Amino acid sequence: MRNKRNHARHPIVLILAVAGLIGGTTVFLPSAGLAIAQAAGPSWTVTGSLGTARYGHTATLLPNGKVLVVGGWGFGYLDFKGSAELYDPTTGIWSHTGSLNTPRYAHTATLLPNRNVLVAGGWGGTSSLKSAELYDPATGQWTMTGSLIAARNSHTATLLTNGKVLVVGGDSSNAPVNTAELYDAATGTWSGTDTPRTISGRHSTAVMLPNGKVLATGNSLCSNAAELYDPVTEKWSVTNPPHTFGCADTATLLPNGKVLVTISRFVGSISADLYDPTTQGWSAGGMLNRFHGGAYTATLLRSGQILVAGGNYDQSYKEADVYDPRTATWNPTSSLNDRRGYHTATLLPNGRVLVAGGADGDFDIDYTTLSSAELFDLTPGSNPINETQFFVRQQYLDFLNREPDQSGWDFWMNEITSCGADQQCIEVKRISVSAAYFLSIEFQQTGYLAYRM
Known part of the structure; x- marks a missing residue:
């Protein structure tokens, strides 16, 4: 489109x-x-609120320009959401669409080449899920598809150049999963593939490189691990690890082909490392100006810069930072209107970033689930x-x-x-x-x- x-x-x-x-x-x-x-400078503006407050959901940009938000957690032990909503950037209004067959949280959502959306795994209230579903934007309905081989939540899902979806890592009932599997949209089935050696659990990232391989970083131990998956051979190979020790939070492919990985360090700060696929080496990507904890988002802007927003660690944050690849530096930018973590951030066709939902507070004491949404504009007008x-x-x-x-x-x-x-x-x-x-x-x-x- x-x-x-x-x-x-x-x-x-x-x-x-x-x-x-x-x-x-x-x-x-x-x-x-x-x-x-x-x-004018960067700014956040409030837009229409979600019909259902939620965090730990997914947000997917559809080919028609609308954003599909699915699932998540509300408030309470078993308040998992099965509902789904659509955001229309032209009106700034959310509308309900078909609901999931199985409510879920900490799942993945992947836009397939046939324009359907694959939702896989997640947490279902008492255990991790194997089930997967397909959303058809033309009908607004969900249908069940083949189940994962291993139940998992907080995993990664990457669309490959061959149209298959690679799922890696995650947790299963609070135990790290180290296996990987492939979804074939043509058959609606999952098949096992090579097992990574160092990538497992929830603190991992995955991004497809320009050469078609997938770079995965991090693991449940928050050690500086990195591996490459080759879809042609269906094999993993260990590559040089990031310089920074800590939990891999986000990985973003830059227009120049390099990958920026943000890493939460154990000393209460966040650093970034740059991976170069041509040399398989890493270089310093600078340190963020403000602490975001975890559960923040990183979004590639149309300018080639990266926006990091929100986060949560004992409290939620409203701060935001922008990474400039030309200077390899981070700069503070306008703060969100609401403190939030475990939200979603989606780049819209008009260049704005839609941030939706999330939670505000300390999860060990008390928190508020959010229905609010806001738009980030790097250069308004x-x-x-x-x-x-x-x-x-x-x-x-x-x-x-x-x-x-x-x-x-x-x-x-x-x-x-x-x-x-x-x-x-x-x-x-x-x-x-x-x-x-x-x-x-x-x-x-x-x-x-x-x-x-």
């Missing part, structure tokens, strides 16, 4: 760009948007295409339908940033960059026919 929507914007600009390059004529685009980008990182990444996504490779990313970023603050130079460079992608062999061989049609 993204490519169909964005391609329609390119023809006039690209024709002008090519004409300018071939004819030797300098072509300038309107620069009104550049001034808007400086209009601006067009994200004015940001160089977003612009370059969008060329890859729109023309080549893939994430940037490291060498190409570095080259095109340098082409534009070499202009410094010269806006006229930046505009000319941007036109030239778009024209280069349009004329590239990769685009001509893969996308040109569809583009002409």
